[in-house]
Amino acid sequence: MKRRDFIISAAGTVAGMALLPRMSFAAEGVIDWYTSSDSNILDFWANTVKPKFEAANPGITINLVDAGDGAGIIAIGERAIAAKQSGADPQADFFESGNALLPPGAIEAGVYTNIKEAGLSNYDKVNPLAIESDYSLPYRGSQVLLAYDTTKLDPKDAPKTWDDLVAWIKANPGQFVYNRVDKGGSGGNFVRRAIHQANGLDPSKFTVDNYTPEFGEEALGKTWEILKDIAPSLYDNGAYSSGNTQSIQLLSQGVVTMTPVWSDQVLQAIDQGVLPETTGLVQLQDLALAGGFTRSIVIETGTNRDASLKLADFILSEEIQTAILTELGGFPGVSWEYISPELQEKFADIVPKTIPTFPSGDWEAAINDGWYRNVAPNVDRNS
Amino acid sequence: MTDTVVTAQRPLLETSERRRPVGLLLVAIPVFLIAWLIIWPIINAIGRTLWRADANGDVGFTIASYVKFFSDQYSVDNLAVTLWTTGMCALFLLVICLPIALYLRFSAGRLPAYVQALAIFPMFVPSIILAYAFIRVLGPNGMADILLNSVGLPKIRTPYLTPWGPVIGLVWDNIPLTILILLSGLGGVSNQSIEAARDVGAKRYQVFWHIILPRITNSILVALSFSILGIFSSFTLPYLLGPASPEMMGPFMQRTFREVNDPIGAITQAVITFGFCIVFGLFYVRSVARNQGK
Numbered sequence: 001m002k003r004r005d006f007i008i009s010a011a012g013t014v015a016g017m018a019l020l021p022r023m024s025f026a027a028e029g030v031i032d033w034y035t036s037s038d039s040n041i042l043d044f045w046a047n048t049v050k051p052k053f054e055a056a057n058p059g060i061t062i063n064l065v066d067a068g069d070g071a072g073i074i075a076i077g078e079r080a081i082a083a084k085q086s087g088a089d090p091q092a093d094f095f096e097s098g099n100a101l102l103p104p105g106a107i108e109a110g111v112y113t114n115i116k117e118a119g120l121s122n123y124d125k126v127n128p129l130a131i132e133s134d135y136s137l138p139y140r141g142s143q144v145l146l147a148y149d150t151t152k153l154d155p156k157d158a159p160k161t162w163d164d165l166v167a168w169i170k171a172n173p174g175q176f177v178y179n180r181v182d183k184g185g186s187g188g189n190f191v192r193r194a195i196h197q198a199n200g201l202d203p204s205k206f207t208v209d210n211y212t213p214e215f216g217e218e219a220l221g222k223t224w225e226i227l228k229d230i231a232p233s234l235y236d237n238g239a240y241s242s243g244n245t246q247s248i249q250l251l252s253q254g255v256v257t258m259t260p261v262w263s264d265q266v267l268q269a270i271d272q273g274v275l276p277e278t279t280g281l282v283q284l285q286d287l288a289l290a291g292g293f294t295r296s297i298v299i300e301t302g303t304n305r306d307a308s309l310k311l312a313d314f315i316l317s318e319e320i321q322t323a324i325l326t327e328l329g330g331f332p333g334v335s336w337e338y339i340s341p342e343l344q345e346k347f348a349d350i351v352p353k354t355i356p357t358f359p360s361g362d363w364e365a366a367i368n369d370g371w372y373r374n375v376a377p378n379v380d381r382n383s
Numbered sequence: 384m385t386d387t388v389v390t391a392q393r394p395l396l397e398t399s400e401r402r403r404p405v406g407l408l409l410v411a412i413p414v415f416l417i418a419w420l421i422i423w424p425i426i427n428a429i430g431r432t433l434w435r436a437d438a439n440g441d442v443g444f445t446i447a448s449y450v451k452f453f454s455d456q457y458s459v460d461n462l463a464v465t466l467w468t469t470g471m472c473a474l475f476l477l478v479i480c481l482p483i484a485l486y487l488r489f490s491a492g493r494l495p496a497y498v499q500a501l502a503i504f505p506m507f508v509p510s511i512i513l514a515y516a517f518i519r520v521l522g523p524n525g526m527a528d529i530l531l532n533s534v535g536l537p538k539i540r541t542p543y544l545t546p547w548g549p550v551i552g553l554v555w556d557n558i559p560l561t562i563l564i565l566l567s568g569l570g571g572v573s574n575q576s577i578e579a580a581r582d583v584g585a586k587r588y589q590v591f592w593h594i595i596l597p598r599i600t601n602s603i604l605v606a607l608s609f610s611i612l613g614i615f616s617s618f619t620l621p622y623l624l625g626p627a628s629p630e631m632m633g634p635f636m637q638r639t640f641r642e643v644n645d646p647i648g649a650i651t652q653a654v655i656t657f658g659f660c661i662v663f664g665l666f667y668v669r670s671v672a673r674n675q676g677k
Contacts, residue, residue: 180627239545240627242544242622246518249518253523253524255523364642365642365643365645368642368643372628372630377457377628
């Protein structure tokens with residue numbers, strides 16, 4: 001190609017790309033749907049939710065868009081606020097995963113729909129423990145479990161309480177690893193379980209706005225002692241993997257015998273053969289490891305608000321909630337009594353009676369900083 | 384490689400007055416971009432860490448965030464491990480790349496071409512893929528362990544999640560750039576000068592020490608300062624391969640900003656990192672300036 005041609009075509013492409021977003025417009029009957037979740041969630045929507053919903057609602061289709069990460073969703077939320085102020089179309093109808101409090105002011109600006117008062121027929125089924133705001137809809141959850149190698153640890157000896165777990169870790173040095181507190185929820189929620197342990201197994205002690213430096217120091221200080229106590233017995237005398245996947249990799253390479261994992265990730269890993277069939281799963285019965293819910297948001301000012309509310313109602317139906325459990329490996333957003341008895345039976349071992357959660361806010365920064373300063377440094381690693 | 388020197392018919396640098404405005408115009412865009420995207424953020428960062436509002440809301444000059452950084456053992460440890468990693472990488476890069484570059488310069492044929500292709504190969508491997516490959520090969524129960532085990536040898540002490548992990552990864556990642564710069568430097572060493580030295584009886588190491596090394600000191604400085612600049616603030620490899628603590632400045636800054644929600648702390652770390660990088664940068668600028676002066 002000649003240089004001149006190249007420059008002309010390159011300039012044309014760039015100009016085209018700059019114009020492209022402006023040319024798109026929200027179409028009636030096409031729900032513009034955004035997610036910040038991983039690709040397994042996008043696959044689940046593309047292969048399961050979208051065909052079923054479109055078959056049940058002729059004339060409505062879903063346009064699935066990956067917004068990247070949480071910041072991507074927030075940026076689209078900010079765009080919706082700006083669009084409302086100028087009376088324009090936000091070009092977004094549905095967030096698969098979002099936080100109703102972000103971007104700040106979205107609720108006040110009237111951009112997010114009040115789902116509680118939107119008259120969804122299935123709203124009463126939603127697990128009350130999962131509801132965080134009237135403006136977001138918890139429709140699936142995930143929880144941290146302990147995954148272990150049944151060829152090295154007999155399932156009947158698997159630890160069922162925190163004290164058993166600590167005893168097992170100390171009796172089997174080097175066979176347990178959890179990831180760094182901020183690099184993935186599996187290790188992060190293991191640390192949060194240690195916080196619960198250090199503070200009388202009472203998750204209600206911690207709320208999103210009750211962090212004070214004094215209370216934090218007292219509550220977390222005890223936790224760091226527990227974690228420092230087990231550190232020398234961890235993998236490589238106290239090494240911490242850098243994410244959920246890396247922990248699973250260490251388990252699959254047979255380097256460690258046990259590691260905390262997200263329920264949906266581990267079920268998929270077993271399904272895809274990343275982890276062998278001999279992988280066992282266990283949940284602590286004195287108090288489960290913490291988990292979290294994914295909450296969907298409907299855009300009030302979107303062109304397809306009513307169709308989006310239909311979609312919100314649809315994902316709470318037994319059909320989809322069952323699929324979340326069986327196909328996605330997640331936990332239902334509805335209470336357990338709305339799940340078929342056979343499934344309740346099948347998942348009884350790994351499903352706790354409650355799903356403890358831990359607040360974010362100032363606690364998160366305090367935990368992240370404190371863990372790195374107090375637990376991670378380990379001067380005698382190479383000795 | 385040919386040794387004929389073509390004498391330039393006219394000077395490459397034209398100094399006639401009428402060409403000047405065009406030249407200035409050509410450099411204006413990059414200079415503007417550097418000022419806008421690099422110089423201004425640096426000034427901004429220094430300003431934001433030094434002029435801050437105190438408890439009463441009065442904006443004033445304070446070095447509190449720097450005092451906090453240097454009085455905090457955890458931060459100082461992170462800085463120390465960054466310096467250690469950078470130093471180790473520079474040392475290994477020199478030890479590994481100089482012999483390869485010398486071999487490539489002074490041999491001809493098909494084999495050196497393959498060696499060169501192999502040496503440049505890491506340039507085309509994204510570091511995140513390198514990190515996962517590293518874990519599979521050198522990680523615990525990885526390929527190295529399996530091979531050793533099959534011939535009855537004990538397992539290696541894996542460098543994964545220790546300070547040596549990032550060193551190995553970063554050295555591998557920086558080999559191509561270092562070799563390319565060293566090769567271009569070695570291109571300036573003429574065969575005649577080496578043959579002349581041999582004629583008067585110089586041995587191999589004498590040729591290297593007295594003839595080759597003085598000619599390529601500049602290239603070595605440039606190669607090392609380039610690699611060091613990248614290594615000092617690297618993120619992916621230390622994050623995936625290194626220990627949780629002490630951590631290198633790259634992951635430390637990112638974590639302070641995003642997970643600890645402490646932008647001022649993160650900017651302070653960035654300014655300190657920049658302070659160290661500017662020292663290495665000055666080496667580079669000095670050697671370029673010295674070259675231009677010749």
